[in-house]
Amino acid sequence: MVPGGGGGSAPSVAAAETAAADERAGPGTEVDALRRQVEDLVSKTDQLEKRVNEVVGFYDGKKHGSGGRKGGRKDGSAKGMPDLMRQFGAIVRQITSHEWAEPFLKPVDVVGLELDDYYKIITKPMDFSTIQKKMEGKDETKYNNVREIYSDVRLIFANAMKYNDEQHDVHIMAKSLLEKFEEKWLQLLPKVENEERKQKDEETNGVPKANISPEEAIAKLAKDTDDELTDINKQLEELRQMVIQRCRKMTADEKRKLGAGLCHLTHEDLNKALEMVAQDNPNFKITDEVVDLDMDAQSETTLWRLKFFVREVLERQANVASGRTEENAKRKREICNALARTASKRVKQQPNSEL
Incomplete structure (x- = not known):
């Protein structure tokens, strides 16, 4: 210590x-x-x-x-x-x-x-x-x-x-x-x-x-x-x-991946991301029906903030999806086990065909 x-x-x-x-x-x-x-x-x-x-x-x-x-x-x-x-x-x-x-x-x-x-x-x-x-x-x-x-x-x-x-x-x-x-x-x-x-x-x-x-x-x-x-x-x-x-400058490939990541955000998280852009760029309007986000026009600060925000959100979504997958697999196992027990009971209850 x-x-x-x-x-x-x-x-x-x-x-x-x-x-x-x-x-x-x-x-x-x-x-x-x-x-x-x-x-x-x-x-x-x-x-x-x-x-x-x-x-x-x-x-x-x-x-x-x-x-x-x-x-x-x-x-x-x-x-x-x-x-x-x-x-x-x-x-x-x-x-x-x-x-x-x-x-x-x-x-x-x-x-x-x-x-x-x-x-x-x-x-x-x-x-x-x-x-x-x-x-x-x-x-x-x-x-x-x-x-x-x-x-x-x-x-x-x-x-x-x-x-x-x-x-x-x-x-x-x-x-x-x-x-x-x-x-x-x-x-x-x-x-x-x-x-x-x-x-x-x-x-x-x-x-x-x-x-x-x-x-x-x-x-x-x-x-x-x-x-x-x-x-x-x-x-x-x-x-x-x-x-x-x-801050180092973000590469073109990183900007492309960032743009792709934004497309996977929920509507709520996407609005949060756009609000980050608006904070550094007062002329950026997030109220328009169609928002045109030019990555090359954003400051390095905005790009890095967006990157870490998107990464955090996507990791959270992946954890939720993983939890749902495990829950579905568990449910399927329970259903299969229940069907197997039901089939076993029916076999035992069937009269012996040789009698």
Whole structure:
């Protein structure tokens, strides 16, 4: 087992384009780096989806009269950031007590595990023992607020997912624990934002203002989530352009086979394929009764996306057909066996002709 020590689904477009680059580059560090970037985007979008659900859940609660999620303090008796640090410490203890937490408790033994490339990939290692020391103020270092601890805890799992591929046990363990951690963080987040607003007000004019309302906390969460989604879309587009530059040109024979494969798609899957073409070519009309798809006029990105989509669909169709063939063969065997048993009974019931 190779622990990651501490890094961050990518959209299918990026995954297909990375696979296209793989066709040209083969196994190598460049393709691995692209895959890791895709995995990082996937992880980020997974977490943002949880935030979106949090926002939607709040407003659904308001709509049905439940008042949404409770947040803020009505009595104005702020316990302050130390109380939040204690609450966050409890979350950290819950995560570190999980049966899968062992690889992340101490710094990665880079020398003992002979991980020669570790520091090339992981530029900022992190582990829970380091976090614990900073929380206790040891080694002349100390966290100033809860968000700093949150960032380091997330870094532990992000590093592990970045260094280990998605099939590796450590990657799977890190992703699972990160999801559990993010769920608990979202429950604490309104209190954190409430306290941050209070401290900011006090620093501005020395007079504490009313605590932030649940609606304001959720509105800020929604805005922050939207900003992060915009940033991810920007990263995705940059990655997309990078991959496009590395895609080899599809041969005429491959284009011919792709066209033949499209002819074997169902009506629904064919519409999905045509929508892919329209995404890169706004002038392409898929609403016409007769659609003329010129393979030579399509970009390399579109062609590779179509290729991997068609391959996936045809493999799925083949698996379904294989299952039906086996089911039909089984049914035929059952019918033959039943006929054989019936014939045997008739022979036994026939009177002996010699009597």
